[in-house]
Amino acid sequence: MRNDSDPLQQKSEQLTEALSTARSRSHSADGLLAVEACADGEIAIHLHDQALRLGGDELSRRLTALAAQALAQAREQVQSALAEFRSDPRIDAAVWNSREALDRPQPAQPQSAPAFRTKAEEELARRLEFEDAVRENQAFLRRSLGR
Known part of the structure; x- marks a missing residue:
């Protein structure tokens, strides 16, 4: 039987949830690029057709920056849940x-x-x-x- 009043159980469930669902999305200022990242490093890249006009170097630079930002935000969610669990x-x-x-x-x-x-x-x-x-x-x- 599950004990919903146990704070440790609740924190454990929150940590498990954060580990399995922590996700963040970063967008470019012009809206042509978006990167969605999970805390485990999985990323999904979304490009508008007009983004291809940026050229390979610029596109790579922007996507790398967006991926780093999205990944940092997703991992921050996990770190927050872990800090709460450890408290x-x-x-x-x-x-x-x-x-x-x-x-x-x-x-x-x-x-x-x-x-x-x-x-x-x-x-x-x-x-x-x-x-x-x-x-x-x-x-x-x-x-x-x-x-």
């Missing part, structure tokens, strides 16, 4: 705990698994696999959050 102290606590866990030495792994394991050995193996998965997820989050 929650629970996120900082989770990142801190993740870093702390990553800094701990990992337990030595057995060289080969026995053909038969006791329940306690199976539980330990599952716990170690879970901890490995948590460390991988924490590393991914750390890279994603840029910390």
Whole structure:
């Protein structure tokens, strides 16, 4: 069941929305050129037929400038959503705990698994696999959050 009153859930959804939909459009002053950009770098170029009279060099220069402007605006939308997400102290606590866990030495792994394991050995193996998965997820989050 979804908890709409949880601010962290709302911030997470806003961040996901920004990552998937952040888009911006820049126009030339004369209206002949437009570039639409997504935060991930995808761009769409729109040219009026009259823009072709500008020549290749001028057209390239203007499109490059418009693309840079549109891309910066789209990425600013994502940065804003990310800043809002990071403002929650629970996120900082989770990142801190993740870093702390990553800094701990990992337990030595057995060289080969026995053909038969006791329940306690199976539980330990599952716990170690879970901890490995948590460390991988924490590393991914750390890279994603840029910390």
